[in-house]
Amino acid sequence: MCRIAGLINPYFEQSNLQHHIQKMCDVQAHGGPDGEGYFVDESVNLALGHRRLSLIDLSNAGHQPMQYQHLHISFNGEIYNYQEIRNDLIARGHQFHSHSDTEVILHAYQEWGTACFKLFNGMFAIAIYDQYLKKLILARDVAGIKPLYYFQQNQQFVFASEVKAFAASGLKIEDDPNWKIYFLSFGFIPEPHTTLKNVKSLAPGKVLIYNLQTQQSEIETFESLIFSSQLTNEEEVNQLINSTLKAAVKRHLISDAPIGVFLSGGIDSSIISLLAAQNSKQPIQTLSVSFNEDAYDESHYQKIIQQKINSQHTHYTITKKEYLDALPQLKQAFDQPSNDAVNSWFISRCAKQNGLKAVLSGLGGDELFGGYPSFKRIDKAIALRKLPLQLFNIADHLSNDKLKKLLFLKEERTYADYLFLRGFYTPKTISKLLDATEDEIQGALRKLKYENSPRKKEVPKNYVSWLEQNIYMRSQLLRDTDYMSMQHGIEVRVPFLDKDFLKLVHQIDPKIKFKGDFPKAALVNAFKDILPPEIYQRKKMGFTFPFQEWNKSHPEINKIAQHSNKQVAKLGKLFLNNKLHWSRCYALLQIENYLPLKDALFLTLKTFSHTGGIEKVNRVLMKAGTDIQSKNLIRFHAKSLYDHAPDEKYISKRRFEGFEGLLFPFIFKSVKKGIQCDVVMLSHINLALVGLLIKVLNPKTKLMLQAHGIEIWGKQSFLKRIFLNKVDLILPVSQFTKDNLVHQHHIDESKCLVFHNSLDPFFETHSPKKIESKLKDQYQILATDCVITTLTRLVSSEKYKGYDKVIAALAKLKQEGKKYKYLILGKYDEQEYQRVNRLIAQFDLKEEVKLCGFIPDEEISSYFRLANLFVMPSQKEGFGIVFIEAMACGLPVVGGNLDGSVDALANGDFGILIDPNDQNALIDAIQNYQHHPLSKQPQELINLVNQNFGYPQYKEKLEKLLLN
Known part of the structure; x- marks a missing residue:
């Protein structure tokens, strides 16, 4: 037994090939x-590697490749x-x-090609490189004893x-x-799948030919x-079982190194020991292992x-102490997650x-x-499936594991039969553990294709x-045995x-094979x-350890019982x-790092159906929440009252639900989801009712409110005032907004945390020269013109942005003979359009002044690149995302010093802050911004x-907020 590896990569130089193999x-x-x-063929950028465990021909003549x-x-x-x-080949010259x-395999392949693999009786994973034909041939034994990925x-x-x-x-x-999903469903990852995308097991009895x-x-x-x-x-069958297994054991004893037998005291290991x-x-x-606990002692x-x-x-x-002390080594030994394998590790260590x-x-x-209970359960499964299948929906609500x-009897599929007989967790439980819906879990399971099984009925x-052979034995028992034994070179x-x-x-008639009391x-x-x-007359016990009791002293079990993930x-x-x-x-311990710690819900009024600063903030937060979720830290979902569908750059459809203005369905579903979550973020004070309902129904849910600007400063209704007192954390976008909350609404300063806005990760700061031209x-911009721009909404009810002062x-x-062009960017209503004109x-x-109207996000940087200066002397701006967008394009900025612009301009370090009511200061800033x-x-x-x-810093801060 050894370990093998191979690499073909046309993008690697020889030194890289040698390094990586x-x-x-x-x-x-x-394992070796x-x-x-090692062997490297530079002409095709191929490398073969081998680690050796010597059992036959211990000399250097057995060296590989x-x-x-x-x-x-x-x-x-x-x-x-x-x-x-070998004798046959010698006879052939x-x-x-x-x-x-190993040498016999090479000669056999040279003689018979891929037909040689059918001649081999053994356990094998073989890689042969035909340097003449430029082909790589992989083969795996018919039982799938040896792994090959x-x-x-x-x-x-x-x-x-x-x-690994x-x-x-x-x-x-x-x-x-x-x-x-596969691991939590089966207790292992069923072949051909692995933890890695497109890394597969070669199926048993198969040969793969790769043409270089x-x-x-x-x-x-x-x-x-x-x-x-x-x-x-029956008599003939008994004789054949006896003689064929005897011959098999005799073959398996061939070795030039010491060999032994695992003896558990059960039927199978006893027969192998007797024949050996x-x-x-x-x-x-x-070799055998036993325990101090009498209930698990098979030494008799x-x-x-x-x-x-x-x-x-x-x-x-x-x-027990030895087991607990060995746990870190056991964890390190796993190649693929498994709910077992520990037995193999200890008995292999004993052999070593x-x-x-x-x-x-x-x-x-x-x-x-x-020999398993599953052979008796199958008759029950067949009988139960005669009942209406929808009846089994009730199973998910039963407490008995x-x-x-x-539940699996609903599906007439091979994987469902196996999971009924041996399943681990049901899709409903898995959906509560992972960031996946039940439909997604069922979809993943349906991708499992099992062919050539005998007819069930x-x-x-x-x-x-x-x-049992093609799923349980191959994907768990053989795999576990292989990598745990190889950890000790056994x-x-x-x-x-x-x-x-x-x-x-x-070939044995099942009436004979499974006959008996x-x-x-x-x-x-x-x-x-x-x-x-x-x-054979005693009750089957199985080769197991007293883990049910021992694991209660596992150093990590209490952490699992106190895990942030409720399930x-x-x-x-x-x-x-x-x-x-x-x-x-x-199993939960093995994938602890992949289990979401918190459930987070983000509620908005509008995000994708409207434009504006708050909508930009919402989009960025959804993107950040989705990215944090992808690290398996949280389950993140968003619901929006007025939107229909999301821009999937920011959040996928499966994480987003839009209600197109349907208020009551939005409230009902938001509350229903919110009370199941650890954290609920509300994007606007107008969502106060939803927040209060969630808090009343589940006081443990942590509520966070984003506080932007003018919507939070003014006089609030009774309901909103109650909500402001009940909310756990308020996130003002600037110090100015925080100060207003504290002084006007008497909010406890300790529950107000300034949470600045972020640049949109998709905001394009460069624009083609031809667009600027x-x-x-x-x-009609001349080379001598100094171009000024402002980006804002022009709304008749909001006369605080300062463009009229500009x-x-x-x-x-102009009276002084200065040449300026002023481009006012942004959507306007008719009343304000008339007033500004x-x-x-x-x-x-x-x-000199142009009202440019609505500018799509992807075109904003073109206007900023065209300008010499961005000016917006506002007085009631919560933060001013437009400032950081302009500066991200390298554009100097002028803002007011009476609102959130102070935060956006870093107290004047990044740009010029002026009193927006001081016209002379504004004129001076425009003339002397350089x-x-x-x-x-x-x-x-x-x-x-x-x-x-x-965005990276923003995402990091949001992650801390959601997880704390």
């Missing part, structure tokens, strides 16, 4: 402690019938230089024995968005296992077998301490001969055997999965002459009260604005 192998070094090797003529191989596993194949099975994209191809290794490949591979010249791959089947009822004579003893001239080494049954075969037995007692390199295991007997699985127990061999034995069992009767009957009755905490408490199986709680022509100032400057006519500024230190350093101004009001 070595790094990939280093990650897997525990006896040596390492191994070459034969134009073929190069990196191989993980054992071929048990390699001697027979082949000459060998080692006694390794691959990734193909953009002319790049990577493979490895462990998913892909992080060292030099490629940026994203997480698979569905892996957490065309960058295309094809997958072919070289062998498959098919159920039949060919063997119908029959095929060994020396007393075999057996282990001793029966050990004394019968007179083995060199090592009995290791695991203590006893000087072994390979150990035989009884894995597979239960899956083949019906096992009864909840009835005709052969239900064969169907269960197929499920090879685990599984005679029950010998190819000849698998083929035999698949006790589980695995067909297997027991085949070995009754050597198997003591005490072993996580609920499950943790159920475990502590013995109402949840330890493995389900253990077009605007100059449109507005017009009056320009009239005086009268003002322009009054001052004779028709050529005297400000930053007016001639546009890049420095841009940098400062980004540092103080940039």
Whole structure:
């Protein structure tokens, strides 16, 4: 057993190839402690790597990657019938230089091509590079004992024995968005899926051929296992089971290094131990573990077998303290998340301490001969499905964990059958744990495709055997055994999965195979002459640890029970009260970093259907909330009264709900969602009623209110005043707004936290020169003109923005012979349009002042780039996003010193602050803005604005607000 890796990347230089292939192998070094090797073909940018665990031909002749003529191989596993194949090849004229099975694979491929893989009886993951044909060939054994993962994209191809290794490949591979759903549904990640997007397991019995010249791959089947009822004579079946398994055990004992047997005391491991003893001239080494807790102690049954075969037995007692001390190492050992694997880690460590390199295991007997409760449950499932399927909707509301699985009977799909028999968490529970809806969870599960299973109703127990082998055994037992044993440099061999034995069992009539009053009767009957009755007449216990009690002392369990995620905490408490199986709680520990800490809801009046400063703030906050959510920290959703659909640059449709002005549905759904959330943010004081209802129904929900400007300063209604006292945190956008809240509404200063606005991450600060040229022509701007601009709403009810004062100032400057162009940007109502035009006519500024109307966001920077100065001497501006947008384009600014503009201009550090009522100060600022230190350093101004009001800083502050 070894570890292998390969890398094809046309974008890498040779040094990069060598660096990354070595790094990939280093990650897997525990699985190959006896040596390492590399091969690089610069002509096609290919590299092969190998880490070796020596069991057959311990000499350097077995070193890999191994070459034969134009073929190069990196191989993980054992071929048990390699001697027979070797003899056949010698007869055909082949000459060998080692006694390794690796060399036999190379010669066999040279002789028969991909047909050679069908000849091999063993466990293997093989990579062969044909240097002549420029093809890479990957193959995996028919039982899927050895892991083999691959990734193909953009002319790049990577493979490895462990998913961890892909992080060292030099490629940026994203997480698979569905892996957490799969893990919480199954307790492991079912093949071919992994935690990484497009990193897949090669299916068992398949060969993948990657053509390096065309960058295309094809997958072919070289062998498959098919159920039949060919063997119908019970006596013959007993004889065949006996003789075939004996031969399999004999093959699995082939080794040039010390080998032993795991002995649990159950039927399967006892049979393997007995047969191993029959095929060994020396007393075999057996290993077992037990516990101080009597309920889990199987040493009595282990001793029966050990004394019968007179083995060199090592009995290791695991203590609670030892288990808890080992937890950090166990966590580090996982390649893919699993709810189990701990057993394998301890027994493999025991084997390592006893000087072994390979150990035989009884894995597979239960899956083949019906040793699990699932073989009895299938009949119930078939019977229950005759009922109306909608009846099973009630299952999700039951408290019993096992009864909840009835929900899966609604789906006539293979994955649903498995989850009914062995499922972990239901979609409803998972949706409460993760940031995913039940529909999304069901959608992810429906992507699981399982083909070639036997017909369920005709052969239900064969169907269960197929499920157990192809889902549970392959994706959990074999995978767990592989990476946990390899953490200690131990090879685990599984005679029950010998190819000849698998083929035999698949041909046995299920009426014989599953016949009997006790589980695995067909297997027991085949070995009754050597198997003591005490072993098979006792109740099945399974190889397990006393985790239900031990894990209550787990250092992290109490943290789970107090987790910020309500569903996580609920499950943790159920475990502590013995109402949840330890493995389900253990699974939560493994993915703790991916479980959202808080549920956050953002409520707005309008965001995408209107324009304005508050709407810009809302959009940026939605974008930040979505980005924080993507880090698995929160579940973020938004609802808007007047909007219909969102701009998905800022928030996806699944996180947003618009009500198009339907008030009562908006209130009902907002309150219903809000009382389930940890944090609710309200974008406007006019949402006070919704906030109060949420607070009354769930006082624990933290309410936060954004306070912008004029809407919060004035006299408030009785309802709003109550709300201002009940809200947990108010977020004024500037110190000016905060001061008004504190002094006018007598709000406690400690619950007001200034939360400045941010630049929109999508705000474009550069514009094409041709657009600026077009605007100059449109507005007749001369090279000698000094261009001033203001961006604001022109509303008859809001005469505080100061553009009329700028017009009056320009009239005086015109009298002095100064040439200015003033572009007033923004939507206007008819009344204000008429008033401003009268003002322009009054001052004779028709050529100098232009009302430009509404300017789309994507065009704003073009106007700013065209201008020399941005001026807005407002008096009641809450903050003034337009200031930071102008400065982000390098444009000098002039603002008023009586409102939130002070914050936007950093107390005058970023621009000029004036008394908006002082016309002389305004005129002086317009004439002498160049005297400000930053007016001639546009890049420095841009940098400062980004540092103080940039989106990354805003997102970080919002994250702290939502999580605290």
